[in-house]
Amino acid sequence: MGKGNKDDRLSALPDDILVNILDRLNVPQAARTSILSRRWSQLCAKLSRLIISALDFLPEDVSHTNISVDEVVKINAAAAEATESVLARRNPGEHTIHLLSTTFYLRDDVPIFIGNAVGHAMSTHLVENVEFSIRTGKDHVAEIESDDELVTWAREFMLFFDACPNVFGGLTSLDLGNLRFGESGISSVLTTCKRLKHLHLYSCDSGDGSTLQVEHANLSVLCIVNCRLAQVKLNWLPQLTQLAFDGWIDFQDPLVLGHVPLLEAVCLTNVGLSFNKMVKLSTFLSSTSVRDLKLGFCSEMIWVQPECPTESLASVFRQLRFVNLVELPEGYDLTWTMFILEAAPFLKELYMTVWDHVCHMELDEEKRKKLQYSENKGVEWGSTASDFQHHSLVTLVIFGFESEDYFVSYVKRVMAAAVNLEDVFLYSRLELECGNCQDLKPTRFPWTKRQKISLKKRITAGIESFAIIHSNKTIRADHDLKRRHPRCSLV
Incomplete structure (x- = not known):
């Protein structure tokens, strides 16, 4: 002043x-x-x-x-x-x-009170987008005491829903969690919410092993997380552009894609167990052509089946530009990911995080045996031709890199194949921030100048590449943003 x-x-x-x-x-x-x-x-x-x-x-x-x-x-x-x-x-x-975005809890008459206030605003003002994020107070599945609790909350929600049909008819975004609906509950919500563009369901179903069938004219973003569903059928979603499917209970056709002509960003995350059937992406994503693909493995078994190049796989991957592989288990051969390069000739960026994220893992040996976690988490792949070349990949980013042979040989293989590769960014596991756990395992990352020179010699020995290898102490902001929130950032 x-x-x-x-x-x-x-x-x-x-x-x-x-x-x-x-x-x-x-x-x-x-x-x-x-x-x-x-x-x-x-x-x-x-x-x-x-x-x-x-x-x-x-x-x-x-x-x-x-x-x-x-x-x-x-x-x-x-x-x-x-x-x-x-x-x-x-x-x-x-x-x-x-x-107009509101987040509130299913408690007493507050939802209806808020619904009436929002409804009045919608009738007296020009309101372009209306969002409801409705909570129960139990944000994690582990906090739920019984299935009856889910049913009770669903009834509370439906009382609110039935009391404010005009408001729900004007919603453009709805975020729901921990609700067990009746057989037609979710369908009724979708039918009423005609303007809905974004739908996020967390631990919502119509009973264990139920099927969710989705048809909606305007829905563009759909996120389904930890819903105990036997199958999700996306029958008719002409405006759907982004899909996140996190946690399914069976690998026997858990996702069926119908009419989704605009789908371009997909996030798939699951904990692979020893009895699960591996997923073929050519089947899982058939009739689509995604640009951005995120696959999450929760530091457990690789659940994707590497595939030899086929016409169906090429059709699925023909528009692929960005791939993000999240929480791959540590210590296992990464060569299987080369099948993505073989099938996606226009892929430009490949990100991967190799990290045993212990605070998200089941560490108790007895529980692991009971729940049938796999002790062999890797997958073998050896069909990549020695003369295979990829002409579009320009950036390779690896989080959780260690100076181990399986890492070095993998980077060498990508650099040899990707003839126009410009940059390889390698980040230590210690740079992966987590507020819930502290990683005390020793790391073999090239911190000193001498170690970096030695690593570069190991990687480039016997190959020709103009790519620059960056082994940085700090994760670049744009890389961290893509790692945490790529375009398909629904989970």
Whole structure:
């Protein structure tokens, strides 16, 4: 502030710029600015993005992962009050709401209260996108005490759903978790939510071994995580572009793709057990042509069956540009991934994370035997022709790299085959951040200059390649973003 100047530079900005700044905040943060002056208080009524989450009302000393029932009741009530208050301040029809997003719990009459407030806003304002993220208070399957609990929550949700049909008819995004519906429950939701574009289901089903059949004219993003389904049939989804399928109970045709002509980004994640049938991607993704593919292995058995180049596999991979292989088990030959290069001639980027992520793994030996985890997690593949060449791959990124022979031989093999490869980025396992566990295993990563020179000689011996090998101490921001949140970032 200049001497004698009562206004700071921020307040001197035009309203549209200040509103743009406030739109990047959640509602509680934006509301706090209203105490600055009358002008700031009026700006809140012009916001185009209203993001109201019960979790934003948690006390600072309370973790999001450890919320008591009393705290849930309090923050849920605060979210309901904030929703009504924020919407009541707006002049009908004056400013478009591009996004109205609310996160709340299935508790008491709060959902219906929020539903009525949102419904009134939809009838009096121009609201382009409406999102509901509905929680039960049990965010992980391990926290669920019984299947009856899932049924009870589903009934609570359906009471809310039946009370606010017009609101659900205007929803564009719906996030549900830990609900066991009746036989036609999910179908009823899809039928009513005609404008729905994004649907995220976590631990939702109609009973163990049930089948989910999906038909919707506008759905573009579908995420199915840890739902105990025998089969998912995507019968007719003409606008679907992104699919995430995480955790299925059987490998006998768990996913059937019908009319999905625009599908281009797919995430598939599962824990492979010893009795499971391996997946052939040519069958799993038949009739599609994806551009972005993410495969997750949860540090357990490789569940993908390497395939020799065939017409059906080539059809599936003909548009493939980006592949991300997540949490491959440590210590196993990586040569099998070469079949992806053989089948995807236009692949440009290959990312992989090799990491035994112990806080996500079952470590108890007795439980592993009982649940039939496989002790041999690798898969063999030896059909790649010695003269095979790939002309499109430009970037190879490996997280969890070690100066072990199986790593070195794999990088050498890719560099020899990918004749236009430009960069190879190698990152240590220690650079993989995890807030829940501490990796104490020793790592063999080339930290010193001498070690890096030695590694480069080992990799390039006997091959010709112009690719630059980067063994960095810190993960580049753009690489970390793609590792954590590639285009198919639904799980």
